[in-house]
Amino acid sequence: MTHALPSAADRRLLRERAGLTRAQAAARLGVSAQTLRAWERGRSRPHGRGLEAYAGLLTELTREGTGAGAVDVPRPVTAAPPAEIPHPVAATPPADIPRPVAAPPTTPASAHATTTAQAALAPLTALAPPADEPLPLPGPPETAFATLYARAAPGLLRQAYLLTSRPRVALAAVLSGFRQAWEQWPEVARDPDPEGWVRAVVHESALSPWRGFGGRGRRAAPADAGQAALAGALLRLPPPHRRVVLLYEGVGLDLPETAAEVEASTPAAAHRLLHARESLTAALPELADHPEQLAVRLRAFLAEGEVPGRPAPLSPETALADVRLSGRARTGAALTVAGLLAASTLYAVATTDSTPPPPPATEVDGTLTPAPGPPHPATTRDRPPAEGPGTGPGRLVPLGG
Structure with a gap:
């Protein structure tokens, strides 16, 4: 059953x-x-x-x-047992976004805030449909990886750029996301939304504070004035708000799935979205009369926008070779470090004196008495003077008269 x-x-x-x-x-x-x-x-x-x-x-x-x-x-x-895997996230149309999300009856203030947020979101739902349902990944792992990379890498590069305004950081985040996907490929291949799996890793990697180091943190604005204004307005938002707007308005996820991807509750994601829209409307006054243009402009950039500097993703074949080489390099580095640690440990054991220190002396009747222990080898200083002719000082002999 x-x-x-x-x-x-x-x-x-x-x-x-x-x-x-x-x-x-x-x-x-x-x-x-x-x-x-x-x-x-x-x-x-x-x-x-x-x-x-x-x-x-x-x-x-x-x-x-x-x-x-x-x-x-x-x-x-x-x-009866379901015949197919549950539909992926992107299959839910945005029209389902303003679902009533009531808080528990014991928290009326939270329920009122959530209702207010949902009421404000209702007239601002995106008009364009979300992306099509992800297709299955066919063939062996190498072929499936190449298919996923060719299908998702260009859009993920634009998403990472909108999150950071740094082209080189965006490209590095995309490569990092697919590298982790290859390392965990069985899990990714079984996922009903493999592109969503990689997207979550790419977003987190792009927003990591360490990504700006190493000379890759220079910001660049698109050549188009409208796209540059949109990217600048997004950059002024806090990173969590920026990501919620991108997922909800640009990618086309509904509100619960957006909240799930950013690891927040649905009411919290709704409030982030409301505050982000207020800030974007203040920065882009044209959105006040046409709020639906935010989703239209975001999705247009994600579909065909040009990232400054044109940092094109690697080809699927080159990307697969890169992730394989990175995996082998990491394995080799780990083995090298383990070997160095083992060698240093053996050297320390071999060069350390294993003779235990002598026990401390004890005092008996005011006299220090060495503690019992193994006899020490006699030294020349400890030996009694030898007796016999020709040794020691000469004797005084009385002179005869």
Whole structure:
């Protein structure tokens, strides 16, 4: 008997509406918070007893939420095994973004704030549809990696540039994301949204404070005045707000999935988006009368915008060779470091005097007496003077009269 679960976004909404943190829900299910996060993001699916426990918890939360008049989420029912993997994130149209996200009844202030945020987001939903559903990755790992890289690398380079305004940092972040994807390829290949897996790594790598070092931190503005103004306005936002705007308006994720990718609650992501829109409207006054232009301009840049300096991504073949070489180099470096540590340890053991120190002397009746121990070899100074002719001082002999 197999249980059909609601969509990943609805599972997250049910938990948030009930006022449960991810850690609390994971404790009730007997799993780790990381496992529950993967279930809520559609990265993996529960099985066996975990599936039964998760379906039971969602059913309980659905009944509680229905009594409170909250989101109408499909209730998990007993059904035949699902034929396909849950749809990836990008398949949800933006029109579903302003879902009512009510906080638990015990926190009316938070519920009021969330309702206000959702009401403000409702008239500003993006009009353009999100990207098409990611296609499966065919063939052996090398072919699948090349397919994913050719399909996603150009767009990810533009996304990383909008997050940083640094072309070289953006290119390094894209290569780092695909390098980590190759190192964890079985997990990426099984993911229902491989491009989303790489995108999360690229965004985190681009926003890392260490990426600006090494001479790669110079900012550059696009040649087009409109794109330069948009990139400058985005750069003045805090990094978390910048990322939420890019995912929601540019990539086309809905609000719950945007919150899941940035590791924030749905109300928190909604408030970040509202504050970011206010700041962008102040910097770009034309958005006041046409707020939908923000999504239009972002998606136009992600589709065909030109990154300053034209730092084109590597070809799929070159990128695959690069990630393989990086993996071998890291393995070789790790083996070298381990060998040096082993050699230094052996040298220290070989050159260290293993003779234990003599025990301390003890005082007996005011006289220091050496502690018992192994006899020391006699030295010339310790030997008694030899007796015999020709040794020692001469004797005084009385003279005869």
